[in-house]
Amino acid sequence: MSEGRPKVAVEPKSGRFESLEEAVVRGGGVVAPPEDAQALVWADPHRPQDLPELLARVDGIEWVGLPFAGIEPYVPYLDHERVWTCARGVYARPVAEHALMLGLAGLRGLATYARATTWSPPQGHNLVDGKVTVFGAGGITEELMGLLQGWGAEVTVVRRRADPFPGAARTLALDDRLEAVAGADLVILALALTPETEGVIGAAELAAMADHAWLVNVARGGHVDADALLAALDAGELGGACLDVTEPEPLPDGHPFWTHPRVLITPHIGNTPEMGIPLLADHIADNVGRLAAGEELAGVIDVDAGY
């Protein structure tokens, strides 16, 4: 009965192993040892170095499914012998929720209130009917648009070229980012880290922000010049910053961000394993179904471009 069902290996054995095996079956496949499999679902994002070893000792793997949205550590192992997919966009919804939560919490004064031990005067700003600027035009930005539906917010999207983004009031090119951040209540970073976007938020961008505005980073720590941010906060050039990503990670103990009254740090948890594994499993089940049906897979990596 399994002739038409793709044989899929799930390796290495890890914490997310069981739900990914279930996903293979749910998608219409059968779980097989790597030697017999035509596809491989890589189940442990923390062991890239074991992948080429496994691929070298088996034949017949036509598709490798990687569990990440950002695949930087796997780029050296990509090849043209098979189809590679990543989890592009799969985790966007929880990350977008986290970004909006952080922005609201910042604007509403939670950096102060969460640490207070006495009743204090009113502070904080609304986001309803406000202005949001989002850097990046991928899945997270798309999901943010959806979550912001009820807010009546005016959204500016900043991307490499100023091609319009669905739902955005305006789209500006990265070069026009000073104009993009001016007047926004919230500036959210949700873009890929490339040589072009490293340090995209520095002294000039921070100075251009409204005094009450908050910066939210759910992209990569390298997008923000940390020293410039500390200086801008102390100069009152922005309301504060919520950072779910830092450079380096983990953020070292004793770093001034930890205790800054207008900084909130979360430890890269826009998408926790608990949130992400079911989403990854759905993605895998979908792709196993596509493989069985001979359809194009979702999240195919451009091997030459490396993403």
Next chain:
Amino acid sequence: MSEGRPKVAVEPKSGRFESLEEAVVRGGGVVAPPEDAQALVWADPHRPQDLPELLARVDGIEWVGLPFAGIEPYVPYLDHERVWTCARGVYARPVAEHALMLGLAGLRGLATYARATTWSPPQGHNLVDGKVTVFGAGGITEELMGLLQGWGAEVTVVRRRADPFPGAARTLALDDRLEAVAGADLVILALALTPETEGVIGAAELAAMADHAWLVNVARGGHVDADALLAALDAGELGGACLDVTEPEPLPDGHPFWTHPRVLITPHIGNTPEMGIPLLADHIADNVGRLAAGEELAGVIDVDAGY
């Protein structure tokens, strides 16, 4: 040129005085001293006792506009000689935003992360595609429905009688509240405080909540049995609680809520003066326009019912 324009007094002189005088003019009225006025906009929510004194010494006030949504301190002064209005629903949108922000922050672990000074393991839950139970069926609940649009959340509304609420997946009567809170990720209190709803969240309700669920109170401190809440938190019966309102207010220094690792306190700032005054001004301008046009006013108080 001012014959057809309502003469409106704005008293007592207070911080919100200027924007309310502007609102009178914007609505088509003229600002007049109380002796000459046909309407009175009460500009200071903190001085109820001065109102009857003023009304006793002038004639001709046909409409009194009160600046509050909840008008408990003014109830003794209401009369049938004129129309009384309150700011019912006027502040609902910022309060709804605050409630949702608090709920997201709680679920996402911010009570822990905001106080941490070191990188810590992932925790937290999504609200996307989750379940929200809201107590109350007024303006805040209506605005919450709007804000939650993009979340794909299933909303249960709890109200005195189980009349359907627009947008809610189900509406349950207050008597069925144990059923209503079971399985929700978030329980939000946005109902009026009456003898019937005092202590509406006690030991039984807290025990019925999901272990990971957060309670958010933006209504009145008296809705929640504080001792039962502390006991339930320590017993792990719910994820935590975000309280924008407490009994008493201010919450006394040293109260265990201030330092509880799974409690977030904000000092009754769902609607800060900065957010609320423009909304109140719009409401006043609207009502002055209605008065000039001979239309029914917005937010008319039922004097016998006292709300």
